[in-house]
Amino acid sequence: xxxxxxxxxxxxxxxxxxxxxxxxxxxxxxxxxxxxxxxxxxxxxxxxxxxxxxxxxxxxxxxxxxxxxxxxxxxxxxxxxxxxxxxxxxxxxxxxxxxxxxxxxxxxxxxxxxxxxxxxxxxxxxxxxxxxxxxxxxxxxxxxxxxxxxxxxxxxxxxxxxxxxxxxxxxxxxxxxxxxxxxxxxxxxxxxxxxxxxxxxxxxxxxxxxxxxxxxxxxxxxxxxxxxxxxxxxxxxxxxxxxxxxxxxxxxxxxxxxxxxxxxxxxxxxxxxxxxxxxxxxxxxxxxxxx
Numbered sequence: 001x002x003x004x005x006x007x008x009x010x011x012x013x014x015x016x017x018x019x020x021x022x023x024x025x026x027x028x029x030x031x032x033x034x035x036x037x038x039x040x041x042x043x044x045x046x047x048x049x050x051x052x053x054x055x056x057x058x059x060x061x062x063x064x065x066x067x068x069x070x071x072x073x074x075x076x077x078x079x080x081x082x083x084x085x086x087x088x089x090x091x092x093x094x095x096x097x098x099x100x101x102x103x104x105x106x107x108x109x110x111x112x113x114x115x116x117x118x119x120x121x122x123x124x125x126x127x128x129x130x131x132x133x134x135x136x137x138x139x140x141x142x143x144x145x146x147x148x149x150x151x152x153x154x155x156x157x158x159x160x161x162x163x164x165x166x167x168x169x170x171x172x173x174x175x176x177x178x179x180x181x182x183x184x185x186x187x188x189x190x191x192x193x194x195x196x197x198x199x200x201x202x203x204x205x206x207x208x209x210x211x212x213x214x215x216x217x218x219x220x221x222x223x224x225x226x227x228x229x230x231x232x233x234x235x236x237x238x239x240x241x242x243x244x245x246x247x248x249x250x251x252x253x254x255x256x257x258x259x260x261x262x263x264x265x266x267x268x269x270x271x272x273x274x275x276x277x278x279x280x281x282x283x284x285x286x287x288x289x290x291x
Contacts, residue, residue: 006038006039007233009235009246011236012045022058023059044219048113085110216243
């Protein structure tokens with residue numbers, strides 16, 4: 001092993017997953033190799049738990065998860081390690097700002113992710129797919145987006161307020177979306193100026209809003225405490241701005257070849273793209289596996 005890495009945390013979309021939203025055989029093999037050498041391997045994603053486990057199950061992988069940008073942390077068997085929720089009062093305040101700027105938004109809760117507009121919901125997924133992958137046609141992107149709805153990754157509701165006032169429903173994250181840069185930037189400024197929230201992005205046209213203590217950086221700190229592994233002995237891999245907090249927290253950070261340029265600049269290393277098993281190459285380098 002070339003470095004004293006005891007835990008590896010990888011982002012999912014644009015990182016661990018290829019453009020078909022699958023984990024490649026090369027990545028699966030490298031993850032197993034790391035685990036066999038006693039290294040914990042975890043996923044840190046903006047997805048909620050329900051959506052995050054889908055590609056893992058398909059790959060027959062059971063890994064610890066940092067979900068919804070750090071708002072929830074789970075063990076490999078799904079046991080909850082940590083949750084950081086937003087209050088209903090927080091939601092009402094954020095709702096006023098987002099609706100003032102006319103941003104479409106979805107809510108991520110303890111009972112799943114919800115949209116109140118199916119068409120706009122598809123637009124968000126298409127935006128994410130386009131910004132984290134390369135596709136041959138718009139039809140291919142739309143097909144994947146529709147599949148996400150069909151699999152139940154996004155639920156429908158007529159009323160966010162009524163939903164969030166139901167017993168047992170707590171708010172983890174709001175995902176807001178607009179193609180208008182000025183509106184998006186104004187909303188971000190108002191949110192961060194008026195509220196104690198963390199605002200990041202997983203694609204060019206969205207805002208991911210969580211509790212101020214719910215970030216991927218805090219998520220890997222929770223894993224650090226849970227597994228008794230210092231953050232200095234962690235390697236993280238990612239591609240976008242919602243990965244920056246964990247890149248600044250971990251002892252070693254790796255940017256994907258398809259990462260945003262600003263993300264590459266803050267990382268210790270740049271690996272290959274997600275379509276070329278960049279995660280596997282980063283892991284194998286740490287393990288000292290020759291090409």
